[in-house]
Amino acid sequence: MHPSAQAGPLRRFAPASLPRLLTPAVLFGLVAPAAFLVLLALAVVAPGLLTGVDPLAADPLNALAPPGGSHWFGADHLGRDVLSRVVHGARHSISIGVAATGLAVTGGVLLGLAAGLSPKWLDETLARAFDVLSTLPELLLALLVVAVTGPGTGNVILAIALAQIPNYARVIRAQTFVVRRSGFVEQARTFGRSGLAITAGHVLPNVLGPIPVLATIGLGTAVIASSGLSFLGMGPQPPAAEWGAMLSEARGYLRVAWWQALFPGIAITLTVVCLTVAGRRLQRRFEGRTP
Amino acid sequence: MTITRPERNPAVHRASPPLVAVSDLRVSFGATEVVHGVSLTVEPGECVAIVGESGSGKSVTARTLLGLTGPGSTVRAGSFLIGGRDALAFRPGDWRRLRGRFAGLVLQDALVSLDPLRTAGAEISEVLAVHDVVPRARRHDRVLDLLDAAGVPEPATRAGQRPHQLSGGLRQRVLIASAVAGDPELIIADEPTTALDVTVQAQILRLLAARKAAGTALLLISHDLAVVASIADRILVMKDGRVVEEGPAKAVLTAPAHDYTRALLAAVPSAASRGTRLTGGAAPVRRVAEPSAPVLAGTGLIRSYGRRRAVDGVSFALHAGETLGVVGESGSGKSTLARLALGLLEPEAGEVTLGGRPWSRLPERARRRMRPTIQFVSQDPYDSFDPRHTVGRLVAEPLRLPRAQRRVRVLDLLARVGLSPETAGRHPRELSGGQRQRVAIARALGPRPDVLVCDEPVSALDVSVQAQVLDLLADLQAEYGTAMLFISHDLGVVRHLADRVLVMKDGGVVEEGDVREVFARPRHPYTRDLIAAVPRLPEG
Amino acid sequence: MIRRLGTGLAVLWAAATASYLALLLAPGDTVDILVGDGPDTPEIRARITAEWGLDRPEAVQYLSYLWRLLHGDLGRSYQLQRGVGEILATQVGPTVQLTFAAAALGVALAGIIAVATAGRGRWARGVASAAELVAVSVPPFLIGIVLLAVFSFTLGWFPVSGADGPAALVLPALALGLPIAGVLGQVLRGGLERAIEQPFAVTARARGLTERALVARHAVRHALIPAVTLAGWFTGTLLGGAVITEVLFGRPGLGRVAMEAVTGRDLPVVMAVVLLSAVVYVTISTLLDLAYRVIDPRIGG
């Protein structure tokens, strides 16, 4: 064993080195994002723990009340509690993002793998299909889907997933090409393993490698995209609390009630920042593992 | 051919101060020190060589001499005089004025040391521009002169080409041309021939020798003692960041004082080492192959990539227990032949038989049953391992055994190639190059194959590690009687290990026969050139 | 080149057909759209159907659509009493202005920040990469809202909206350009930093090059390669972002037309926008492909 490997754990538990652990890089790169993501997860799973106020309870007399004692983040144009709506909004926004990303990853992996393993003509056809799908700007494609299916949560998920499938499919296809031609796949053939066994045992697991990273970063993108669609009124319908929709509603009150736009805006931004930071960490770990 | 060493001119030597005079040089990256107190002088017109294994600190030392140690490094030294000036007090501008003008550097990794997006000419004229060696109008002509002097044919064409359009040898020459463009007093050449074919290597060495003859001092770095033997005046042997031995070239090579130097010299495979163990100890007793039907044979094999014929009508036969060496320059079709033999590629014409039965003509489904009888060790073991798997799982993959027996067998195989059972739980990335190649060999031996195809199994390894692996292969062959198709561009290795040899050129076989016979009396001119180009250690 | 052209045409055809099919599948039918919220009687419906030829089989309508397309006729808008070509023609200008301004701004910002901070001290890099991270993570419409609230409503530096004058372009171009600057900045800086660690960079330093010359003569081109591969993303972001930016800032342009056409299911306009963005995409990716070959001669040499 390498000598420093033994010294490692000892040093890590030495109290004197604690201050060194909390460098700004660690604080902003790890502790703060992790804490925020935990909070976010809590808001998604059990928003009731973070706020006791009903996000839909309108109180017209208290409309546009500024942040203060009874409404920490202020009240919106219908007198609803902005804090509670931001907290409950996490569920909508995040679950749209997660569902869309899940759908896109599944579709992308299947299509990309299919393309990467197919004979040339089929591969070319699929690759062109990805091209067509990506000729449309993501948002325009989403608009098109929503135009066909109508606004609503499910359709936004579908729209975003459809728009993102080519991203994943392309990566997977390229990765499949690499893995398919790599030494260990060739080697596995010399052991007399069948094509199916090689695909399942070697190609697929190695192709999936970049997916966690891509999906984490893609989740951020999906959250931005869904908030954009909600902003344009295509997403979850009122009175549902969703960050993008909240921002859209807040648009009319910018001059009189900044808080209505500020807090959901911060929520989206922090979510995406933290997801991206987490994704990059994953990526570094992932890259550290392969040559 | 041999390179004659011009006599050093003592008058020049005494008149001027040493170009480089460094004592107690220490270089660390972060908290780890990688060079521990190296002292080094280079006199004008002298050729100093540094040899040593990978990671011994040769490159770091060389780069430090030009202030290019890299980010995150700390350099300390007792004294650090470059061209008589104290480099410890240098500011960035001082370094820059030195680089290219006082000393030219030819980096290791020749193949990636030229900017892939710029033309060769632009790279060379950059030196001329930075140091304003010649006025702008004459730079182009000077570039062509430099290329010509570096032995680049058609300099005008080459100057306009980019690295990807140049062969390895040409790239190395362009690099040398750019290193000498500023007309430096010292050239630092870090492994200038490592990635090259022997014939090209010989040309590069001649080129460096010519510079030296013209009075330029050389600091030559190599892991190959034979390479430096022909040109160095003094040799430094490095190990683990220290200089373990230093002295005049002849003395170090013929009468090494340090054990490490001795081991290094002994580990070089050659005709002389044939039948012996490179790492010492008793030579294995080899069962002499009974004349029998070949276990693996190919007839009239042809295989092309696009229009290019990579293998063009090759026939060969490999008998049980025998080692058939395949040598040839890069691109001559060796690997393609290996893959044809393994049934990984279908020949366009000709046929491969395995154990006397059809092999290449079979459908893959039928081949699968026979696959365990022919196994493969590739040049790059890292690439041949699924990066997610542990060594244990990798070695177990080709075994067709019940779970319980499999583990026992894996540990047994690892023990045979000299790896501890603890290795089974590790990932290949946690192993050294030599250990990885051992894992690859253990894995290939798992199914008890009749034939082992080895494609450059040792060319990525240090001499001493290479020696261990070659010994291991010899031992295993002696024990199991496995026939080996052994591919290498290193004639020494083939000469050491193989019974018969196949010399390939441009996809075809130019010569074939008993190893001793072919090397002693090469019939084909190409074979002759090949053998002549191999650098030799002085007989000691 | 011929092959590329063929592929481009195939992509265009597929985009046209896909959007045609998509809108065919949508609930409700064309007559509903044409009726709008105006009076609705069977008589009115019958007249509309006859006027627009909606009684023909769908396949015939599709073929006649393609046929007209081939002749450069994009059809008539259902909602705006005009030809689609004419509508797009009047709207291209502002969108081109906006996207070019945003692209120029994004590229310039990214380039300046990347060159200024690549390989520099921890602090400079930390601040730059944090700024890039935030720029990438904020939804463009939020940037727009903040810019509006601060620079227009509060400080009154820039006009609130409209498309006249360069001043009116500043805020929308920023809103659209900042995310681009963020992503591009990351990629460029990453590329620069990777390039100046390559062996060829060490060789170049060994010739006595200064760091600045190293970046300018060697590293920049290397950093451009990954940046160019972002072209598709880049175009998409610009075109898609134009929708939100134009709606938010009350600017005329294709994005807004597209948005209105989609909500109103104005089929001919939607399809024309889809086609147009496909044309833009194909053109730009072809151009960048060529640029790629110029930057990196290793490709297809």
Next chain:
Amino acid sequence: APRTSLTWAIETQPITLNPQQWSQNKVRLLVFNQFDALLSRGADGSFQPWLATSWEVSGDGLTYTLHLRDDVTFHDGTRFDAAAVKANLDQFSKPGYNPAVSSIQLRAFDRAEVVSPTTVKITLTEPDALFLDFLASPYAGQVSPKSLREAKDLKFGGPDLVGTGPFVLDRYVQGQEIRYRRNPAYDWPPAGAAHQGPAHLSEITYRFLPEAAVRVGALTSGQVQVIEGVPATEVALIKKDPDLALRTSLNSGTAFSYYFNTSHAPFDDQRVREAFREAVDVDAVLRAVYQGTATRAWSIVGSRSPFYDASLERAYGGDAAKANALLDAAGWTRRDAEGYRVKDGRRLTVRTVAAAPFVRDRRDILAQAIQAQVKQSAGIDFQVRIVDQGTAQQAVEDDAYEIFENSRGDSDVGAALNLILPRDAAINRTRHADPRVDRWLAAASATSDEDERKGLYAKVQRAAVLEKAIVFPLYVPADQVAAHKSVQGLGFDPASGTPAGAYDVRIGT
């Protein structure tokens, strides 16, 4: 005349500049800049001369004889005369030109005859009290017959489709602006105009700024001098600003109302319909949503209309206890886990399906406020869906809605009632049939006696609002114009209550 120009930000951009294709009340203010109608209306609702100096209606109500001005020329220099009027009327019978107008407003139109250059005789197939209103509407905006023949893009209009109005269309840039310049020859304003001769402004530009906040920002930062469509949230700020003036006018036509779909449960039960109305404290809701700027409606007819029945005021609504009693009586006695009323295992759910392009004026927010109210006070599950047009249409066809929300800006409310209330009316979304109402509306359409019509429409309103409770009037749509103090002469169209054109507008000193 001095050279003066003005920029005016408006919310909606016209989809057509051809007055005969006009369909958006929000851009009515543009039409009469460029075109003049045959008649105009006074503030009291009476008809007054414009391009027609006088007119006679035959006793049977079938023949209208118009006497025209003889000094009017179109912008293209051609003369306005009886032949032009006939050409304009005949234009509507061209197939595909304007199916809606030809089958509604011109339903009874038979033919037009040129009696003399200044006299035209129009014959109807049946009496139509609304025909004069048509002659005063944008549809009757007179277009030069030459340009009707020659215009490049007839249905859209544009600079080459010309009228006789005080301004000439100069430039139209979609999504951006529309610009007019003064017609120096103009000397034929409608009877109620504040001045004679050419317009005061030499040039007027309307900028299209759909975002309310942006519009107000443009006004306060001086980029435009006038805006229309002032959001309620900004009203207080504008009133406080000493440089700005705000003017408001209620619109003509119907009030913004929720129409109950009586064809199926739960609104087939009148008690539930009444309960819904009682459950909402309309005043509080309007205060919250419109910051006190909205006028509550009590009848389907807007309070600005001469036919408005004021006796309906305070006759119902806002009594949560009554709402609960009514629902209990109707059998909606149980409550589910979420607090909604349930009957026979079904929740008391009512849905509104609105098409996004037609949702304006914060009506989505109003719906949300009502949604919260009916849940809290009566346990009603009011679901608000804003969808695309196709889906909305689909819901109507499938009878998959309980509430239909609508207001109409017709200058004569009778036209709106005819479209909404009769059994087979084009937009009868209540699916309610009341033969008495059908009879009264038919009678009102057939007479041009204003008092008689008023009586009939009062009966209609009582029946729909009080007796049958098929409608829930919420507020009377209004228009606001905010402008810099220096801008004078801004007014509202007496016929519609929407902002008037720019003829009388001038910049004071």
